Amino acid sequence: MKSQGIRGPPYRFPHGNTKEISKMKSQSMGKPMEMSHSIFPRIEPHVYSWTKTYGMNFLNWHGSQAQLFLTEPELIKEVLMNRKGFYPKMDMEGYAKKLLGEALITNEGEKWAKIRKLANHTFHAESLKSMVPEMSSSVEMLLERWKDHVGEEIDVYKEFGLLTTEVISRTAFGSSYVEGGHIFEMVAKLTEITVRNTYRVRFPGIRKREKVSNNGEFEDFGSDYLGQLVKTSHETDTKKRITIEQMIDEIKTVYGAGHLTTTSLLSWCILLLAIHTDWQEKAREEVYEIFSSEKPNSDGIARLKTASLIPIIFGSAL
Structure with a gap:
């Protein structure tokens, strides 16, 4: 990995970087945050910090297991497309395996x-x-x-x-x-x-x-x-x-x-x-205009332009 320019935090026996990650998350979540769309540093402080220190792609350790983090869009796209089957789904271990078992998101x-x-x-x-x-x-x-x-x-x-x-x-x-x-x-x-x-x-x-x-x-x-x-x-x-x-x-x-x-x-x-009460009013007016006093139906829902934008715009912020 080093020969390919991939760096990361050093391995620490026996936990790798897990204790460091836990500490960073505890610190970031330990106090209230101001209203902001910038939530990435709060929920994933280790990824946020290490991409700045080691580059967009870095290596960290989960116990004795090395994990390669990719944040470059083109590389992520290649992995998700997985045209040649080079990238198997991650093996579930411990409680995650007990919870998910053999389901659609874990099976191949x-x-x-x-x-x-x-x-x-x-x-x-x-x-x-x-x-x-x-x-x-x-x-x-x-x-x-x-x-x-x-x-x-x-x-x-x-x-x-x-x-x-x-x-x-x-x-x-x-x-x-x-x-x-x-x-x-x-x-x-x-x-x-x-x-x-x-x-x-x-x-x-x-x-x-x-x-x-x-x-x-x-x-x-x-x-x-x-x-x-x-x-x-x-x-x-x-x-x-x-x-x-x-x-x-x-x-x-x-x-x-x-x-x-x-x-x-x-x-x-x-x-x-x-x-953002302006969006709230636009959505309310549109719903009243299309449905009036009727119950929502699939045809009417398909015509909701403003309301359909709200989860896309706000969801991207999430």
Whole structure:
């Protein structure tokens, strides 16, 4: 690496640079920050500091394992495109492996292809349109709950966490927040328990769907993501079949990744809309103009130009 101009912080036995990273993060997050889009130095202080010291690409150590960090856009693009398969996905270890298991974001090759096909089928454009009424109902529940807190402060991050869990539960798994919230709480705790306990988790809905197959009705698993997963776990062709463990891993991933990313984006957008009231007014006027007193629908949502820009503009800031 040195011969190619790659430098980085020196290795320190036995932790590598992990203690140094932890200290830097503790210092950066240990005090409130001013309102600013410059959040990179705060959330990734080691990357911010070391790119300035060692260049856009640097080497650091996670224990005894060397890690190459790339920040040059063209190199990142080459790795992500991975046309020749030179860059395998990172091996999950420890708690990350317990949490994600064999899911779409960790699998490669044949295992990846099986789940990718299911995801494409379940979440293509037409399927997403059919989910809009369920999403609207979930948002209505949120707004009704907020009516009881007029004039009070609301923890929007917590509230949007409940909303995203509800939406994922209803649209992907035919469940509800009562069941979905419980599932999410279990997923959040999976990083603190053993592999044995992980595989003992029983997700509401799976056993209910499997009971149908015991009655001989193999086609009635449902058309949502859970239904497609259960159906694939009963495939007679072993090359197409997935295991119960893989199915559980997929559910954990959808709840975990879908919940956290969307919750963060919604919370950040709401915060910035509260600051930039001109965008807030533009978006409100557009929504009233298109929907008036009607419930949102997929055709109308596609016509929202100002509202569609907000997650793009504010999301890039996030």
